[in-house]
Amino acid sequence: MSSPISDLLRLVAVPFFALAAYRDIRTRRVRNVLWLPLVSVGAVLFVADASVAAADPFRTRQFAVHAAVSLGIVAPLGYLFWRVGGFGGADAKAIMVLALLFPEFPVYYLPGDTLPLVVPPLGVLSMTVLSNTVLVGLAFPFVLAARNVLAGHVALPMFVGRPARVPDVATDYGSLLETPDGFTRRGLDLDALRMYLRWRGLTLSDLRRDPDRYRDPASLPPEGERGDPTDGALAAGPAVADGGEALTPAVRRVADVDDPWGAAAFLASLDGSAYGTTPDGLRAGLEVLVAEDEVWLTPGLPFIVPMFVGLVLAVTYGDLLFSVLTLVVGV
Incomplete structure (x- = not known):
């Protein structure tokens, strides 16, 4: 678990991603300079958390696993999807920034409860943001189709x-x-x-x-x-x-x-x-x-838009996919 101060500082990502989502909707362009402050914050917090974890052998191993998954799997996935044309360069940078900022789940204490509510066993928040993003994106065609039907536009491409x-x-x-x-x-x-x-x-x-x-x-x-x-x-x-x-x-x-x-x-x-x-x-x-x-x-759905929603859900509710799988297995 990261320190409370580190977890609070990481919340600076939320307004930055909100701005990125807004610019992506309005212009389909996100300037590189937007990510630089988050990279700086992420690098400082990563080193600080690694130093704190080094005092406890169990935390050292735990932090190493989380960092390896976040920086060794999630970040390269962003680069890979950009290289194969799956999405744009800004989307890849956003995923890499998340991988640096959120290798672990933060904890936010509220009266009577803590957030996030649902934490999967692996405990890598950047991966949770990515899976949340995919689930949010899957809902977009149905929202678009509903709007078309209500407007009387019923045709083959109404889902896209x-x-x-x-x-x-x-x-x-x-x-x-x-x-x-x-x-x-x-x-x-x-x-x-x-x-x-x-x-x-x-x-x-x-x-x-x-x-x-x-x-x-x-x-x-x-x-x-x-x-x-x-x-x-x-x-x-x-x-x-x-x-x-x-x-x-x-x-x-x-x-x-x-x-x-x-x-x-x-x-x-x-x-x-x-x-x-x-x-x-x-x-x-x-x-x-x-x-x-x-x-x-x-119109397409700029990937950073569901990513912003996925980030907000991750730091409040937690892992949507883990909840769905738990529900299915429980049934």
């Missing part, structure tokens, strides 16, 4: 997406759930859409007003006049939505030219990738956006 007016798409985060061939889980990323529009110096309404013109790669601006695609964040460059008037939907078709929409030229001009977007994927998304007034898109 929501409908949106096309003029609003350029100021949304997420990805399309549609292609000209129907629904898909791997539609055009809206960050990539903004990168493309900034590169061409256009708004989404420009494309919808005259799709035949802009399908032709001859309409691309000369190389020296192409814009900075940025990283696709809303605040990273010029606006790509002008609140344009209602437009007459275009007819979906395939342009009889090489490289329709200049999609391949755009992606080839980038130093990196546009969130895994392919020329065909970009073209498919653009065809949907110039042909429809409303589309389904997935």
Whole structure:
């Protein structure tokens, strides 16, 4: 068990993760500087707790096991999931920070009780936060589906997406759930859409007003006049939505030219990738956006949001998964 002072100091993580969750919802970006204070606090408290544990052979072994699991398993899991594309770099950093800050369960004394209420035998809080996060995330599709049903939006993708007016798409985060061939889980990323529009110096309404013109790669601006695609964040460059008037939907078709929409030229001009977007994927998304007034898109659930909820649950209630397993085995 950590010292009471160390446990109280660790609660500084809660407001930091609340801020990270807020920024992730609003911008899908979390700056690295946010994690630096938590890393500093975590490192100091880790050394302090290790020093206290060294005075007792049993606590030394216990702390060593908890630290080995937290830093040797939980932290590498964050890095591994980032490397395989399971989530973003900020999510990986958040998991690593938790692994350093919470190798053990804290104890908070209240009148008549102590928190957390449910402590699993292993006693590694960072692992509990991770399992809580997964369980909270599993509830998201059902909440989303319920909201869609209440709004009268009943369709195949209602568990993973929501409908949106096309003029609003350029100021949304997420990805399309549609292609000209129907629904898909791997539609055009809206960050990539903004990168493309900034590169061409256009708004989404420009494309919808005259799709035949802009399908032709001859309409691309000369190389020296192409814009900075940025990283696709809303605040990273010029606006790509002008609140344009209602437009007459275009007819979906395939342009009889090489490289329709200049999609391949755009992606080839980038130093990196546009969130895994392919020329065909970009073209498919653009065809949907110039042909429809409303589309389904997935807002996604930034991983740090359920992680924040999982952290709050971990330091108050404790381990949700252990409670569920205990209940099942008890039945």
